[in-house]
Amino acid sequence: MSLIHPQVHYKPYQSAAGGWGSARSVMAILWREQAMGNAPLALFKQNKPKGFACVSCAWAKPGDPHALEFCENGAKATAWELTRRRTGPEFFAAHTLTELRTWSDHALEQQGRLTHPMRYDVASDRYQVTTWEQAYAQIGAQLRDLDPQQVVFYASGRASLEASFMYQLLARGYGTNNLPDSSNMCHESTSVGLQESIGVPVGTVTLADFEHTDCIFFFGQNVGSNAPRMLHPLQEARKRHIPIITFNPLRERGLERFVNPQSPREMIGPESTVISTQYHQVKIGGDLAAVTGIIKALLAMDEAARAAGRPAVLDHAFIAEHTQGFEHLRSTVERYSWETLERRSGLGRAALEAAATVYARSERVMVVYGMGMTQHRHGVENVQMLVDLLLLRGNIGKPGAGICPVRGHSNVQGQRTVGITEDPAKVPSEKLKALFGIDVPARKGLATVDTCEAILDGSVKAFIGLGGNFLRAIPDTLRLEQAWCGLSLNVQVATKLNRTHLLPGADGWLLPCLGHIEIDRQDGQVQAYSTEDSTGCVRGWLGTNEPASDQLRSEVAIIAGLAEALLGERYAIAWGQWRQDYSRVRAAIAEVYPEIFHDMETRMWQTGGFHRPIPVNQRQWPTESGKAQFVAPQGLNADDDVLDQEPPRDVLQLMTLRSNDQFNTTVYGYDDRFRGVHGTRSVVFLNRSDLVRLGFAAGDWVTLRTAVEPQVLREAGPLQIIGYDIPEGCAAAYYPECNPLVPLWHHAERSKVPAAKSVPVTLHRAAPSAAQLERAVPATDQVR
Numbered sequence: 079m080s081l082i083h084p085q086v087h088y089k090p091y092q093s094a095a096g097g098w099g100s101a102r103s104v105m106a107i108l109w110r111e112q113a114m115g116n117a118p119l120a121l122f123k124q125n126k127p128k129g130f131a132c133v134s135c136a137w138a139k140p141g142d143p144h145a146l147e148f149c150e151n152g153a154k155a156t157a158w159e160l161t162r163r164r165t166g167p168e169f170f171a172a173h174t175l176t177e178l179r180t181w182s183d184h185a186l187e188q189q190g191r192l193t194h195p196m197r198y199d200v201a202s203d204r205y206q207v208t209t210w211e212q213a214y215a216q217i218g219a220q221l222r223d224l225d226p227q228q229v230v231f232y233a234s235g236r237a238s239l240e241a242s243f244m245y246q247l248l249a250r251g252y253g254t255n256n257l258p259d260s261s262n263m264c265h266e267s268t269s270v271g272l273q274e275s276i277g278v279p280v281g282t283v284t285l286a287d288f289e290h291t292d293c294i295f296f297f298g299q300n301v302g303s304n305a306p307r308m309l310h311p312l313q314e315a316r317k318r319h320i321p322i323i324t325f326n327p328l329r330e331r332g333l334e335r336f337v338n339p340q341s342p343r344e345m346i347g348p349e350s351t352v353i354s355t356q357y358h359q360v361k362i363g364g365d366l367a368a369v370t371g372i373i374k375a376l377l378a379m380d381e382a383a384r385a386a387g388r389p390a391v392l393d394h395a396f397i398a399e400h401t402q403g404f405e406h407l408r409s410t411v412e413r414y415s416w417e418t419l420e421r422r423s424g425l426g427r428a429a430l431e432a433a434a435t436v437y438a439r440s441e442r443v444m445v446v447y448g449m450g451m452t453q454h455r456h457g458v459e460n461v462q463m464l465v466d467l468l469l470l471r472g473n474i475g476k477p478g479a480g481i482c483p484v485r486g487h488s489n490v491q492g493q494r495t496v497g498i499t500e501d502p503a504k505v506p507s508e509k510l511k512a513l514f515g516i517d518v519p520a521r522k523g524l525a526t527v528d529t530c531e532a533i534l535d536g537s538v539k540a541f542i543g544l545g546g547n548f549l550r551a552i553p554d555t556l557r558l559e560q561a562w563c564g565l566s567l568n569v570q571v572a573t574k575l576n577r578t579h580l581l582p583g584a585d586g587w588l589l590p591c592l593g594h595i596e597i598d599r600q601d602g603q604v605q606a607y608s609t610e611d612s613t614g615c616v617r618g619w620l621g622t623n624e625p626a627s628d629q630l631r632s633e634v635a636i637i638a639g640l641a642e643a644l645l646g647e648r649y650a651i652a653w654g655q656w657r658q659d660y661s662r663v664r665a666a667i668a669e670v671y672p673e674i675f676h677d678m679e680t681r682m683w684q685t686g687g688f689h690r691p692i693p694v695n696q697r698q699w700p701t702e703s704g705k706a707q708f709v710a711p712q713g714l715n716a717d718d719d720v721l722d723q724e725p726p727r728d729v730l731q732l733m734t735l736r737s738n739d740q741f742n743t744t745v746y747g748y749d750d751r752f753r754g755v756h757g758t759r760s761v762v763f764l765n766r767s768d769l770v771r772l773g774f775a776a777g778d779w780v781t782l783r784t785a786v787e788p789q790v791l792r793e794a795g796p797l798q799i800i801g802y803d804i805p806e807g808c809a810a811a812y813y814p815e816c817n818p819l820v821p822l823w824h825h826a827e828r829s830k831v832p833a834a835k836s837v838p839v840t841l842h843r844a845a846p847s848a849a850q851l852e853r854a855v856p857a858t859d860q861v862r
């Protein structure tokens with residue numbers, strides 16, 4: 079099964095992000111997915127009024143869209159869903175799961191869209207066609223025999239508001255809060271950190287703020303690959319000469335330069351827009367120290383200004399009226415010496431002072447961030463330090479300022495809003511009781527890491543997955559795969575085949591659903607759906623293309639079918655009527671959450687949709703104290719598992735990240751164009767001084783081993799070394815291939831987000847497989 083790019087090579091990418099490289103890439107992907115017929119037309123309706131929401135990232139879609147409101151990777155996601163390829167009954171008849179488990183992630187999804195409901199047959203080791211009625215009835219019967227605490231209802235962040243709302247009602251009506259979701263591996267550090275600091279779990283910035291800001295700080299987010307549409311507002315900001323100050327261990331191309339591929343003038347001209355005006359290659363996990371340094375510089379500037387009779391640098395009136403904890407933050411920060419801050423951040427004092435100077439000059443500052451902040455042991459503190467920085471000059475609650483977490487999946491934020499959470503305290507229980515007669519279980523449910531622990535200890539027996547690729551996305555993959563086989567029931571609602579489906583347990587069901595680009599008809603009536611994006615904006619959407627198979631059911635229909643089979647008429651919920659008309663689901667959502675969703679049915683079609691109210695933007699702080707909370711860092715170690723004072727010299731900090739040719743565990747291809755890698759993902763990026771010091775050379779093959787908990791062998795590779803522009807002591811390699819290296823317990827305190835960006839590893843010489851050798855990177859073009 080070789081679907082590898084024929085020409086493997088490494089060649090530093092010289093061009094800007096976007097531009098012709100991006101346009102070429104869109105054409106190539108349409109070709110690759112055999113989607114030339116239907117995808118190009120669909121692209122015109124992407125992110126448009128009465129069109130569909132891009133199924134890629136959660137970045138905001140403007141109310142007045144461009145003619146083509148999509149990016150290279152959004153086009154890939156569209157083509158991926160609209161592919162002409164099909165993974166139907168013939169495919170499953172031809173391959174046992176034992177065989178399919180030897181296939182790559184890429185090869186599996188590349189087979190195309192699932193078409194029929196399938197059930198695993200142990201005797202033949204194959205999936206066999208079943209009917210929807212059988213599926214609902216038998217899954218319902220099995221669930222009735224289980225204790226609800228033994229069952230988990232996972233959601234990946236793509237399902238609509240309607241489907242998500244029904245899914246949590248199904249789980250709670252059945253009797254459990256076991257509702258883990260992908261945000262448990264993603265922005266949960268945000269939800270925990272922001273809730274505590276400012277009293278809301280979501281970002282405060284909207285698209286309009288980009289027009290008013292006069293400075294943007296950018297931490298740990300790879301905008302060029304993972305939220306490319308944001309490059310447009312960034313470019314606009316740069317045209318207004320707004321400084322953008324970036325902290326990232328890698329010089330990510332999208333954060334350096336951009337050519338708008340939809341601007342004919344820019345495409346033929348020599349000019350690209352410089353995105354970052356300061357680029358700080360912070361050490362992995364060094365942000366706590368870096369932000370502490372910036373705050374230290376600001377405190378000093380403030381003191382000096384006031385001593386000299388000049389206006390203060392900090393907004394003391396705001397701090398006094400709206401915040402708590404400033405003095406504690408000040409004394410904590412002042413205790414750290416510059417020497418410590420420099421060592422732990424990997425940045426010089428002058429660089430941090432330069433960032434502080436621009437911050438102090440600016441009246442409206444935004445902080446944008448992503449997984450480089452949340453997926454650390456100190457992920458929650460990282461987020462809170464960014465809030466601290468903003469609060470010092472009143473940069474929350476005014477136009478052009480605020481905190482901007484860049485969420486992942488297209489509706490991941492919305493799912494949380496409508497009740498997908500393991501925590502019953504976050505659910506309007508009285509409403510659910512009054513409206514539907516559901517008693518929300520008092521017992522806290524399992525989030526993602528808890529679910530993994532419960533699978534390991536055997537206390538979870540059944541897994542229902544609404545999308546996603548749980549077994550590939552979670553940490554400690556290999557250990558979990560073994561335990562996973564002990565599940566008695568495994569139900570996966572999906573669009574394409576992935577590795578999680580290949581370990582079906584005792585009874586496995588694979589239920590194919592409509593994608594969001596497809597027209598959803600219920601009893602002949604076209605149904606709309608809705609989402610909430612990363613800026614708290616809710617909008618209505620419509621699928622535009624004919625479904626991949628007439629057997630597909632919508633997620634709403636599947637949840638309704640399961641609910642009818644499992645719960646019957648136990649509650650005052652007309653599941654069947656909700657399926658027939660999704661506006662009834664929206665009416666229920668509006669009844670449960672009127673402050674956010676009142677008049678949803680009309681407002682979601684307004685130009686640009688509607689924004690959920692964020693009280694913080696009126697400077698009302700729904701925290702315990704009624705004020706915004708400064709949080710002082712407990713320590714500045716990147717990782718307490720490796721003693722920072724004297725790190726063993728051969729331990730490197732590994733971050734696992736995405737290439738430009740994947741969507742999470744969906745591997746579209748083997749190129750990471752902006753990082754110069756072509757035709758392979760079996761690489762590890764390392765600093766050249768580290769290579770010399772550790773006795774390796776670019777082009778060598780190594781396995782990585784986790785350097786904590788030595789009694790458990792965690793390994794990934796063999797990977798080929800690329801000498802790269804990355805700080806000393808740091809390493810980078812791809813997710814999900816490196817997930818076996820991340821110990822399950824190695825997660826952020828309080829949010830339990832796996833610390834996928836700081837995994838202590840050592841390097842070990844290894845021989846590549848024959849297949850790997852064939853696609854090895856020529857050693858000559860290694861060094862950048």
Ligand SMILES: Nc1nc2c(c(=O)[nH]1)N[C@H]1C(S)=C(S)[C@@H](COP(=O)(O)OP(=O)(O)OC[C@H]3O[C@@H](n4cnc5c(=O)[nH]c(N)nc54)[C@H](O)[C@@H]3O)O[C@H]1N2
Binds near residue numbers: 297365742
């Ligand atoms: N095309 C495409 N789009 C996507 C996705 C995709 O896979 N493909 N995934 C979606 C999802 S679910 C999510 S959550 C987002 C993910 O989007 P990102 O948040 O961009 O996630 P990563 O690709 O993991 O990249 C993390 C970035 O943080 C940097 N980084 C790592 N460690 C540190 C650190 O300690 N400090 C700092 N300052 N930076 C650090 C890395 O160099 C990298 O640039 O994108 C969404 N959009």
Ligand SMILES: Nc1nc2c(c(=O)[nH]1)N[C@H]1C(S)=C(S)[C@@H](COP(=O)(O)OP(=O)(O)OC[C@H]3O[C@@H](n4cnc5c(=O)[nH]c(N)nc54)[C@H](O)[C@@H]3O)O[C@H]1N2
Binds near residue numbers: 233742743
């Ligand atoms: N080491 C490491 N691990 C990580 C991360 C990391 O940076 N490093 N990132 C984490 C993050 S941020 C996230 S969000 C998770 C992602 O974890 P998941 O959300 O579980 O994984 P995805 O890869 O997004 O899921 C892909 C599958 O979703 C299904 N799918 C696609 N579209 C639809 C649809 O419309 N409906 C349904 N029902 N199914 C659909 C397809 O079958 C596809 O195979 O991974 C996390 N894991």
Ligand SMILES: [Mo]
Binds near residue numbers: 263265
């Ligand atoms: Mo994510």
